[in-house]
Amino acid sequence: MxxxxxxxxxxxxxxxxxEVPAExxxxxxxxxxxxxxxxxxxPPLKERAARILDHAxxxxxxxxxxxxxxxxxxxxxxxxxxxxxxxxxxDDGRIARVEVLAFRESRGGEVRHGFFTRQFVDARLQAGDRxxxxxxGITGATLSVWAVTRVSRLALVFHDEALRRD
Amino acid sequence: MPLSRFPLLHRVFLRRWHRRLGIVSxxxxxxxxxxxxxxxxxxxxxxxxxxxxxxxxxxxxxxxxVAPAFPLACPRPVAVVAAVDAPLQLAACSDRIALLTAGGxxxxxxxxxxxxPADITAVASDRDGFLLQRGATTFRxxxxxxxxxxxxxxxxxxxxxxxxxxxxDIHWERVxxxxxxxxxxxxxGVVIVDIAALLFVVLAISGIVMFRRRD
Numbered sequence: 068m069x070x071x072x073x074x075x076x077x078x079x080x081x082x083x084x085x086e087v088p089a090e091x092x093x094x095x096x097x098x099x100x101x102x103x104x105x106x107x108x109x110p111p112l113k114e115r116a117a118r119i120l121d122h123a124x125x126x127x128x129x130x131x132x133x134x135x136x137x138x139x140x141x142x143x144x145x146x147x148x149x150x151x152x153x154x155x156x157x158d159d160g161r162i163a164r165v166e167v168l169a170f171r172e173s174r175g176g177e178v179r180h181g182f183f184t185r186q187f188v189d190a191r192l193q194a195g196d197r198x199x200x201x202x203x204g205i206t207g208a209t210l211s212v213w214a215v216t217r218v219s220r221l222a223l224v225f226h227d228e229a230l231r232r233d
Numbered sequence: 234m235p236l237s238r239f240p241l242l243h244r245v246f247l248r249r250w251h252r253r254l255g256i257v258s259x260x261x262x263x264x265x266x267x268x269x270x271x272x273x274x275x276x277x278x279x280x281x282x283x284x285x286x287x288x289x290x291x292x293x294x295x296x297x298x299v300a301p302a303f304p305l306a307c308p309r310p311v312a313v314v315a316a317v318d319a320p321l322q323l324a325a326c327s328d329r330i331a332l333l334t335a336g337g338x339x340x341x342x343x344x345x346x347x348x349x350p351a352d353i354t355a356v357a358s359d360r361d362g363f364l365l366q367r368g369a370t371t372f373r374x375x376x377x378x379x380x381x382x383x384x385x386x387x388x389x390x391x392x393x394x395x396x397x398x399x400x401x402d403i404h405w406e407r408v409x410x411x412x413x414x415x416x417x418x419x420x421x422g423v424v425i426v427d428i429a430a431l432l433f434v435v436l437a438i439s440g441i442v443m444f445r446r447r448d
Contacts, residue, residue: 089347103378127340130379141347152346169346 088168155222175211312394355393
């Protein structure tokens with residue numbers, strides 16, 4: 068009986084502090100995460116987003132966190148069938164960090180690893196809202212690679228827009 | 234039975250009517266054979282998974298022309314509730330919610346990766362906004378920041394909504410079964426298929442008789 072109570076307490080304690088990927092990402096990015104802000108998508112911004120994603124952006128606003136010229140974005144994009152949640156940290160127009168926060172597909176999970184996401188560090192936007200570098204693909208994970216690449220481009224676009232509106 | 238036992242008139246009559254009934258029943262034979270063949274392979278063809286989208290056939294079943302759809306693609310939909318104070322709706326799945334305009338356009342989304350509690354079981358709307366329920370815990374949704382916070386207790390008089398489904402739908406297996414049996418066209422269709430079955434029996438018998446008379 069005492070053992071059961073102890074195990075129950077342990078389970079409750081663990082569940083109460085279950086990590087939320089986004090919160091951890093923001094804590095690592097800012098220390099103390101700033102209050103979130105909303106970037107409302109204007110028609111031109113929606114068009115840019117649609118060109119990057121190859122489909123309409125599913126939302127009228129995007130939540131982001133900002134401290135100075137650093138912004139953090141948490142965006143979803145469908146890989147093959149399920150959304151991949153990606154955290155992107157942007158520092159003054161260049162990507163500081165990309166992390167896959169939630170991967171729900173059955174295949175293509177290699178995009179979660181550092182060897183892939185490190186390719187995006189220091190990436191900037193160039194003409195046509197494209198990255199200034201070629202991102203190496205992963206065999207068997209093409210759709211996941213495309214998804215992460217697209218949201219990274221999108222985050223840079225949103226970052227520029229958020230700073231411009233200030 | 235020897236040929237001589239059949240008067241010529243009867244043989245001609247038999248052959249003529251066998252031919253006529255054969256032509257009449259040909260269409261039924263084709264339909265029943267085709268539907269039967271498909272029904273024999275329902276699972277491998279996935280016919281019990283393919284929804285019926287043909288509007289005419291859906292009208293025969295008396296269902297809406299377009300299958301009712303939950304606004305979000307999720308394995309466990311919960312409910313959609315309208316805001317009391319604004320032209321907004323909240324669509325909730327067990328692990329994801331979306332704020333929608335009255336017209337159904339997505340404003341914002343929140344899932345468990347971003348802090349939404351997992352296993353949402355019900356949603357509600359009051360004059361202060363939207364509420365979510367997970368077990369005995371009630372959460373208030375902040376529409377501006379799109380975050381949720383647990384409440385000490387549920388407000389009184391809340392009408393919780395849950396149990397949404399994507400809506401019952403018709404699949405092609407059902408259509409084939411009903412076509413095979415004639416039920417697709419109601420009692421008339423059943424009677425017609427019964428008559429066709431009797432026709433097949435008559436054809437079989439007449440065919441056997443004509444075959445035997447060649448002895």
